[in-house]
Amino acid sequence: MAPQAERWKILFQVFDPRQRLSEVQQDLYVSRPGAVADKVRQQIPFEPTGKWIIAGSLGSGKSSELVHLGRALWDDYTIVALDLPFSVARVDRLTPTEILFLIGAAGLHRAKAEMISVPNKVKDALSSAFAGVLDPTKAGHVNASELLQGVALFVSNLAAPGNAAASGAALGAARLATGILGGATRSVREGELAVADLLGAVEEILRLIAPDGRPPLVLVDGLDKIQDRGAIRSLFGESRLLSQLAAPSVYSGPITLMLSALWKTVGDVFRCERLTNVVVRHPPASWVELDPQRVEEGRLALRHVVERRLARFSLGVEDVFASDALEEILSSSGGVLRDLVHIVNRCCPLAHDQAAGGSSTRIDRPLARQAIEELRKELEITLTGKRVAELRYVKENGEPSGDGEASDDLLLNGYVLPYANGRVWFEPHPLLSGVRPGL
Amino acid sequence: MASEASVFARxxxxxxxxxGGLGLILVTGEDDLGYExxxxxxxxxxxxxxVLRVRLEPDFDLVDAIAKSARPDPIVLVLGLERAAPSDRQKLEDAVNLQRDRFSALCAAIVLWVPKSEILQFQRHCAxxxxWRSLFVEINAEDLPLTAGPVSRRRFLAAQVGRWAQEMDLRLIASTPIxxxxxxxxxxxxxxxxxxxxAGKTAAFRLLRHEMALESLSDLFQVVVPYFLPASRLRxxxxxxxxxxxxxxxxxxxWAESGxxxxxxxxxxxxxxEQDALALLCRRFPKMRLLANGREKALALPDGWERMRLEPVAKGTASSEVSVEDAEKVLLEIVDRERALLASSLPMPATEQILEALGEVAVASLRKGSIPADRLGQFGFLDGTPEFLRRTALLVSYEESQGSGASKHSEQRVRFAATPPFLLCAAKALAARGPRDAARVLSASLLHPRYWAVASALVDLWRRRSSWAAEELVRALIEDERSPLVERTARLLGLGRSSRLNLGNDVLVLARHRLESLPGGTRDAERVRLVAELATYSRELDSRHDGHS
Structure with a gap:
């Protein structure tokens, strides 16, 4: 294979939309204008029992923000960073008591990593307290000690950077042990003794693992996978359990939280932070006032994302992209980091062919457009009449109708993107521009 | 979505x-195109x-299967979603989703077939x-070469059947040397x-194409696909x-290579x-059948070709067969004369054409608002024969005409709407020859692609005999925004959204109830007979189902 073609093969892997930024890749993290992680980091010292939810689109970088937050506060706090998607099969079915138990289990893992001895009676207390809230019909299938093994952490391998791949495989296997979780507990009442026991057991673990004056900070990633509005309301609004932990806690949450009704309900208990997307083009909604400088800042931040990834291979942006090509890609990404990575990823096979054919060695504008068109067609396959109607509504009104499954689906799947500039507005993803009349 | 070359090249x-890493390629298309x-x-x-070929099943561990294969960096072709019931599909998708992080450790290119009807659910369950997809493509039927597979064959054949109606005058039928x-x-x-x-060579060849296509549709094992080609395009x-x-x-x-x-x-x-082109075709595809017509007896042909003089239908014979100019009357006369043959489904050249033409006549009458009583009598002979399904087309067409403002309250409507033709015919074919044959009967008869979808869905319902199949059908029929026709058809069949269909044969029960609820005096004898027939068939299905379970 020609060296040029080989380069595209490497870049195909480098710009892999599957990969989220782990803590060992923090050199790739680019702080965006008004970054949520920095904002929460500043607030935590003043709210030692505060609870935050970071809500945003799929692929908008919530996990990366949490990782960045954990890294930034590593020296000052004992970070218990629970990775739910790696820990359980059905995040969407988790109950507050299960999440609480998993936080306790994550605390035990953290203690092990820090070589802090936790008395068996504390572990037993967690197991027995959890047994007390299990659904009686499922209790026979639950082995609490196995569950304790199946919990996955993130921001855990700073001490051993480079182990990310190995730990990823191991964690995936470990999750099988917690397969039963996701609706395994019974409904509980606030103030119920069993719940108080569980809360107490978790608090005790968190207290034990932070003996040196570094208070615990709980980070929970993955609750953004929950799609059902009822479940979201129940988890974050109706149940106060997640807000009762003494330790400051930060959760990632689904984008549908941004819908005003839920926002208000959940906002009574949590500080809700919107991780809106980077503004990369002037908004179509006429009522949005935006300093053109803001657009430039946004584009610059995304350009840095690309620059940093290329720099790892001693490549400059100009080695890989014609300047107008990258601009086209930035605009089409809608400011969604994963989509930016995805578009570049899609350019690679095309560029590979081009290089193999002996023509241009860079991603030029026609090639970028071809990749963008590929992705546009992929989204088009999934459009239905209802989805198109909702997209038109969003384009016209600058916000989702909030009416029904199509509205939620579009938000959750990143077809409708939120932005903020003092106030929040929504736009259809630029990739969908022109796929139907009125879009 | 894209041209054939670009889809597969991509x-x-x-x-x-x-x-050396993980590639996840999602492929979608019409539900029955997965395998091909x-x-x-x-x-x-x-x-x-x-290359590994795997089929998703409950409790199937894809990652484990790849690991156990011990093949380095394999390409994994994954089917299975298309065969699962909706409730099982969610389980399969959940299972795949559960394995998603373990995928990261894989070196494999996974090509996963997601039926088009499942895309939105897949997006939900496996967000x-x-x-993470590396590519997502849609493959259409026209992207695929014809294979010896039954699906592509049937699609192609169904498109051939009935084309004569657009290409030639109906009055030619009786005078062609078919x-x-x-x-x-x-x-x-x-x-x-x-x-x-x-002499009618061209007309006869067009009809031959129709007959051959129908014959192929009628025979699961016969794979002759006819194609009508003007000699001017031979080269x-x-x-x-x-x-x-x-x-x-x-x-x-x-197809050409396999004969x-x-x-x-x-x-x-x-x-x-032309001679060069013929010789080339013969050399290139020795097994392919070639039939040609022309005027010259002594035309130069490659070795091994048979010659036959096609005798024109004698004028006297033609006039005795075709005594009037009116195509409609011609057809009805033929029907009258050949009724016994038609009713017994004995092979008779041009039977299908005649019946279709008859159908068209009837539909034309229906569009005007009614069918004369004497004509109704002429259709009556079709009852109880496999050709009964012709009325399906009439029914659907008639219902379609309702949308264009034709009369809604004629006796004929009651009569036609009271008959569950799709179901009855499919049931009969199923009982006699099995589900595939039922599909063939329906697909051969309904001709129109939209009807084909209805037919195949119905047969699927029968084949699986479970509630999800019925629900699937209802969903496909009713929620398909593009086809109000099939929605009306579904309604006619009694497949309302709220219907609680426990088994496929419940549809028959619904049909029976519909018949029973007809106003008294409306062709009582027929109604009683059909009710009895449906009831018998329902019982048969029940007993067979019990036997299987």
Whole structure:
């Protein structure tokens, strides 16, 4: 294979939309204008029992923000960073008591990593307290000690950077042990003794693992996978359990939280932070006032994302992209980091062919457009009449109708993107521009 | 979505680039194209990398299966979603989603078939996987070459059936030498039929195409696909690489190589160009059937060709068969004369054409608002025969005409609407010959692609005999925004959204109830007979179902 073609093969892997930024890749993290992680980091010292939810689109970088937050506060706090998607099969079915138990289990893992001895009676207390809230019909299938093994952490391998791949495989296997979780507990009442026991057991673990004056900070990633509005309301609004932990806690949450009704309900208990997307083009909604400088800042931040990834291979942006090509890609990404990575990823096979054919060695504008068109067609396959109607509504009104499954689906799947500039507005993803009349 | 070359080339390119890592390629298309699509993808894959074919099933661990295969960096073709019931599909998707993080440790290119009807659910249940895709392509039927597979064959054949109606005057039917041609073609591999101008050669060849297509549809094991080709395009076709036929949009090499294809060449003139093209075709595809017509007896032909003089239908004979000019009357007279043959479904040349033409006459009458009583009597003989399904087309067409403002309250409407023709005919075919044959009966008869979808869905319902199949059908029929016709059909069949269908045969029960609830005095004898027939068949299905379970 020609060296040029080989380069595209490497870049195909480098710009892999599957990969989220782990803590060992923090050199790739680019702080965006008004970054949520920095904002929460500043607030935590003043709210030692505060609870935050970071809500945003799929692929908008919530996990990366949490990782960045954990890294930034590593020296000052004992970070218990629970990775739910790696820990359980059905995040969407988790109950507050299960999440609480998993936080306790994550605390035990953290203690092990820090070589802090936790008395068996504390572990037993967690197991027995959890047994007390299990659904009686499922209790026979639950082995609490196995569950304790199946919990996955993130921001855990700073001490051993480079182990990310190995730990990823191991964690995936470990999750099988917690397969039963996701609706395994019974409904509980606030103030119920069993719940108080569980809360107490978790608090005790968190207290034990932070003996040196570094208070615990709980980070929970993955609750953004929950799609059902009822479940979201129940988890974050109706149940106060997640807000009762003494330790400051930060959760990632689904984008549908941004819908005003839920926002208000959940906002009574949590500080809700919107991780809106980077503004990369002037908004179509006429009522949005935006300093053109803001657009430039946004584009610059995304350009840095690309620059940093290329720099790892001693490549400059100009080695890989014609300047107008990258601009086209930035605009089409809608400011969604994963989509930016995805578009570049899609350019690679095309560029590979081009290089193999002996023509241009860079991603030029026609090639970028071809990749963008590929992705546009992929989204088009999934459009239905209802989805198109909702997209038109969003384009016209600058916000989702909030009416029904199509509205939620579009938000959750990143077809409708939120932005903020003092106030929040929504736009259809630029990739969908022109796929139907009125879009 | 994209041209054939670009779809498969893109898949191949993505597979190549993902070597040494993970590539996830999602492929979608009409639900029944899964197997053929993945086989075609397989044909385009780079050589040298091992290929695994796996089928998703409950409790199936894809990652584990790949690991156990011990093949380095394999390409994994995954089917299974298309065969699962909706409730099982969610389980399968959940299972795949559960494994998603373990995928990260894999070195494999996974090509996963997601039926088009499942895309939105897949997006919901496997949101991360959807976002992790390296490629997502839609494959359409026209992207696929014709294979010997039953699905593509049926699609193609169904498109051939009935085309004569758009291409020729109905009055020609009785005066074409189709009977002679039909007998001769049955045992001829390479042949040339000659006759003077005006003898009806072209019309006969068009009808032959129709008959051959119907015959193929009627026989699960017969794989002759007829194609009507004007000789003027012979050269273009013979030299095409890959082998293509005008208007098909896909290569047909494998059909030609395997002998499944029969090209009906119209109007050979004997030019050197034609001779060369014929010789090339014979050399290139020794097994392919070639039948041609022309005027010249002494036309130069490649070795091994049979010649046959096509005798024009004598004027006297034609006039005795066709005594009036009016096509409608011609047809009805034929029906009257041949009723016994038609009713007993004995082979008779042009039976299908006659019945279809009759159907058209009836539909035309219905569109005007009514069918004369004497004509109704003429349709009556169809009851209880396999040809009864002709009324299906009438019914659907009639219902379609309702949308255009035709009369809604005629006796005929009651009569036609009271009959569950799809169901009854499919049931009969099923009882006599099995579900595939039921599908064939329906698909051969309904002709229109939209009806084909209805038919195949219905047969699926029967085949699976479970509530999800019925629900699936209802969903497909009712929620398909593009086709109000099928929605009305579904309503006619009693497949309301709220229907609680426990078994496929509940549809029969619904049909029976509908018949029972008809106003008294409306063709009581027939109603009683049909009710009894449906009840019997329901019981049979029940007992068979019990036996199976």
């Amino acid at each position: 898949i191949r390119r993505t597979v190549e680039l993902s070597a 699509s993945l086989e075609e993808i397989w044909r385009h894959l780079p050589v040298g990398r091992p 991360d996987l959807f976002h 009977r002679q041609l039909s007998r001769w073609s049955a045992h001829t591999h390479r042949g040339y039929a000659f006759a003077p101008a005006g 273009e076709v013979a030299g095409s690489q890959p082998f293509r036929l005008p208007g098909t949009g896909f290569p047909v090499d494998r 499944n294809l029969c090209i009906l060449i119209d109007d050979l003139r004997g030019s050197q160009e």
